[in-house]
Amino acid sequence: MGNRAYNFNAGPAALPLEVLQRAQEEFVDFKGIGMSIMEISHRSSEYEQVHNETQALLKRIFGIPDGYQILFLTGGASSQFSMIPMNFLKAGKVGSYVLTGAWAEKAVQEAALFGEVALAASSKEQKFMKIPALSEINLDPNSAYLHITSNETIEGAQFQSFPDTGNIPLIGDMSSDILSRPVDVSKFSMIYAGAQKNLGPSGVTVAIIKDDLLVDLPKTIPTMMRYETHSKNNSLYNTPPAYSIYMVNLVLKWIEEQGGLTVIEKNNIEKSGLIYSAIDSSNGFYRGPVDLGSRSNMNITFRLQDEELEKKFIKETEGQGFVGLKGHRSVGGLRASTYNAVPYASCKALAEFMTDFQQRNS
Ligand code: PMP
Structure with missing residues (x-):
């Protein structure tokens, strides 16, 4: 297609042309139902098939082991900055973070609203131009979790390997590099990403969470902010961002077709x-x-x-x-x-x- 721009946008970003064309073909009449996927109930079998298939595709492509939930959330990756401490930062524990750039900093600031935060490592003095070496990470044994930002979208710095955190859950914001390379998902208790870079359009945030992390969570936080609400209802507690999830489905099929x-x-x-x-x-x-x-x-x-x-x-x-x-x-x-x-x-x-x-x- 001759009139496509050389698109280097940081996010929302380029989508595969084949995906856009497929979406265009199915836009007005999805699989012969006489309606678009945007015009049908999220409880319909046609939508549920897309929803469940998207989870299955992600599990297969990313190599997500059994024992993880794949959630489709709203509010962007930014909402995860607060949902993580709300759900997992228990009283008497600290939320540990590796401070690597502007996005990690936002995650830290948000967690500080909910509890005690510790910087396990920071590259702020290097103006975030270097990811701290794994050996520089000093993890408080009393940590509820260690949060890292696998790729700092603004500064352009990326983790090349990930820390071993033993029994302490490792949480990764992979908003800007999810599915860009193989990752040993089993090292992480949670991985999350806003879709609008490598997964699809904006509107949906994917959260992959190990079942172990989902036990014994506080019941006092708002229903929509509780991971349990979404995991118990297969991300269908309320109306999901159906069109965005459908687009993620097409992007995942494209990734599989690439090999x-x-x-x-x-x-x-x-x-x-x-x-x-x-x-x-x-x-x-x-x-x-x-x-x-x-x-x-x-x-x-x-x-x-x-x-x-x-x-x-x-x-x-x-x-x-x-x-x-x-x-x-x-x-x-x-x-x-x-x-x-x-x-x-x-x-x-x-x-x-x-x-x-x-x-x-x-
Ligand atoms: N984390 C990273 C690494 C990001 O690049 C971004 C968005 N550019 C966010 C979080 C925030 O995502 P959202 O706009 O979906 O809230």
């Missing part, structure tokens, strides 16, 4: 590699601020010598069909988000543009 997470990871490394090489071979014209060992395969952040040149870069890219390359407003600079659905051709076009821009401006 699953091993192939997806290989593609992602190749894609980000094109852009990182343009940075690294630029003799300092482009500067990747993130420590080499913490570089993200999803959000590639880089800078030019000064802001004027950065503005010029953005302006020129916009004229050539590139979208979303401006860094987050809190950090400035440039950012290319290369999620699963961003095609290799877009990354190649960007790397070529970068080399050309360098030649014309140095």
